[in-house]
Amino acid sequence: MPTRRALLATTLALPALTRSARAQGWAPDRPVRLVVPFAPGGSQDVLGRLFAQAVTSSVGQNVVVENRAGAGGLLGAETVAKAAPDGTTLLLATAGQLTIAKAIGRRLSYDPIADFAPILHISDSPVALIAAPNLPVQDLAGLLTLARNAPQPMPYASTGTGTNTHLIMEDLKARERLNVEHVPYRGAAGAFNDLMAGRIAMMFVSVPSVLGFSGGQLRVLAVTSAERFPAMPQVPTMIEGGVRDFTASIWTGLAAPAGTPAAVIERWRGEFVKALETDLVKTRLAALGATPNGAGPAEFGTLLREDLARWTAVAAPLSISVE
Structure with a gap:
């Protein structure tokens, strides 16, 4: 027979277990906006539509690409930064919105680090x-x-x-x-x-x-990749050419508004990783000159901070005028 202490411990744990079960089973209750901060037809738009199609069936709601072009992608990023952190608005992000814009002194209505929750480092193109x-x-x-x-x-x-x-x-x-x-x-x-x-x-x-x-x-x-790029295997890397530790990537990532619950972030990470592992997505990425990455929220967050620091240091002596 269970002891009184064991019964009490079980009773106290039930609310936490219930919350955990609900979190693990989170699903959007309405269509989801995947904001692509560029005009239709470009490589980011193609990528966004590819992922929207891939995850729609598994989350039980339509994932709809919303093109918010303008100001180098800043309008789209602003839309997501100001959205409710409920998992139904996502940003297909690039460095142009989340690191380079701040590094070169653009006046932003959002903080590219504090106002977003990183979800996934989707892909890289050198x-x-x-x-x-x-x-x-x-x-x-x-x-x-x-x-x-x-x-x-x-x-x-x-x-x-x-x-x-x-x-x-x-x-x-x-x-x-x-x-x-x-x-x-x-x-x-x-x-x-x-x-x-x-x-x-x-x-x-x-x-x-x-x-x-x-x-x-x-x-x-x-x-500028760390290793030779599959589409151009005959071309050496910058490191092979003698420039020590020199790498750079045009990366694409997925982010949500800051404050989005961790369980929601994890659900989207899992769904996009599953899509990233399909032959269709891998083939289309290769055609776009990109390779899949798949690093999660912590690693993607680290990339954002390191990217911002790097380009801020590079841009500082250039006196770039962007307004």
């Missing part, structure tokens, strides 16, 4: 370092030597002031003491034209842009 075909170099080491010793600053392109392609090159410039100067473009297409014509010496650009380029043979010298 950037590639490409060089003009007329440069007398064969590899990354040769390009770095040429840029260090250049009598006049060598022009490099980016896809815009304050973008990741700008900050990654500025990080490399500071580390390797390169004599280069920034020439911003509105996207990769115009920059590619000037690169192929020799008016631009080099640039960092997303791997999907490289894979989709059809105007001629680009000279890809390195990628």
Whole structure:
């Protein structure tokens, strides 16, 4: 027979057990908004719709992509930051909203760390370092030597002031003491034209842009992933090229408003991880030039803080004007 003390302990534990059971069985009671802070048709929109379709059946509610473009994605992030923390509004996030915007001094209506609950580091896409075909170099080491010793600053392109392609090159410039100067473009297409014509010496650009380029043979010298990228296995990493510990990623993550209960965060983490492990999602990610990650809330939160610190330090001496 159970003792009186055991019965009392069991009685006291029942409310906690009931709350735990409810939490583990949480499900949304209405359609869920997955806010994509970009216009329809881009890679993030494709990714968002892919995941929305994958998780809809398993959560028992429609997960609807809501495109909130504007201000480099800040409007979409603001929408989620101000939403109720009930698990029915999620953000498909990139560094542009959660780390780079603050690092370069954008005036924000939200705190990119305090106002969001990280859920999942979904995927990574490295950037590639490409060089003009007329440069007398064969590899990354040769390009770095040429840029260090250049009598006049060598022009490099980016896809815009304050973008990741700008900050990654500025990080490399500071580390390797390169004599280069920034020439911003509105996207990769115009920059590619000037690169192929020799008016631009080099640039960092997303791997999907490289894979989709059809105007001629680009000279890809390195990628910023820790290991060689599957879609371009012949291209060495920056680390293999001699730049110690140099990695960078165009990452995508999932976040909710701050204050969202831990059990709700865990449910969404589990659902998106299941989707991430399907052959369909893996195949589509590869086509987008990305690889799955799958790190959970704690690891994703660490990435956000480290990313913010890195790009804040890189941007500090640049006097970037973004308003």
